[in-house]
Amino acid sequence: MWILGIIVIVLLLLIMAVLLSVIRFELWIKKHGKDDEVVLNIRMLYGLIRLHYELPILKFENLKKGILIKVEKKKNIRKKENMTKETRVDKRKVDYWHEQFVKLLEATDSFLTWMKKTLSHVSIMKLDWSTNISAGDAAYTAIATGMVWSTKGSMIGWLSYHVRMRNPPNLFVVPVFDDKPQFSTEVSCIAQISCGYAIYAGLVLMVRILKVKGGIKKWKSILFKV
Incomplete structure (x- = not known):
């Protein structure tokens, strides 16, 4: 009995370690x-x-x-x-992927709600995004720099609304006043999610699929094609 008790304790510790990872x-x-x-x-x-x-x-x-x-x-x-x-x-493949995504939505009960809730448990630990840009003309370069700043701000705003930003993102846009147009960008991002919640989210997704008639069959068909 004490050997069985040790085995049970070890298994519980392993399960806890997995869930906490x-x-x-x-x-x-x-x-x-x-x-x-x-x-x-x-x-x-x-x-x-x-x-x-x-x-x-x-x-x-x-x-x-x-x-x-x-x-x-x-x-x-x-x-x-x-x-x-x-x-x-190409355009045909993008249209095909869009069609398959719509089918997944139809095969899952409140798929978007599930996705938003899952994303809310994702943590962004680090986000660095730097961009160097030149439009070949000083005036156009200044305009392009403002547009890039605006685009980055909108994207980070959307991201901050859906996931947890643990640290402020480091954003840089450097105008390069050169006669030749050029563009370079570098993004470094570290994100994580609890393994325990990822397992829970997977189980919830399975339940939502089972709620739809033929949901499992549609998911298998789409994933097989992909």
Whole structure:
């Protein structure tokens, strides 16, 4: 009996440790001229599970072909699952994704309400966003700088309304008075959510899907296509 009691206590401690852990997201975006780079790191269970996504290629070709995206995915669990994939995002694919998202809304009871509540438990620990811009003319550069400031302010305002900002964001817009137009920006963001709440949110989502007739079937069909 005492051995069984020790096993139960150990299992309870492990469950508590999992629930108290956090899922940490580290996003880094850099754009300088034609060079683009996007890196996303996800850490779970105190770093025991790590996911790494990298977009070394993010290139706009033309209106017909859209954007060429190359994604490199790495896991520390099974190295054989490391993969590199290229895809194109054009208008037809965007319309297709929008159609699938609408189907998910229809297959879930109050999906947007669930999403807003889940986002409210996401904490932004760090957000640095710097931008250098030149329009090739001093007057136009000043106007462009004001527009960038306004855009950043609107985006941060929306973000602050939906998630928890633990620290004030560091925003910079530097006008470059040069004869040649140029644009560069760099974003560094660290966010996290409690693993316990993430599990709870997943269970709530499952209940909302079950409330809709055929919801599970629609979700399986859409996720399989994706």
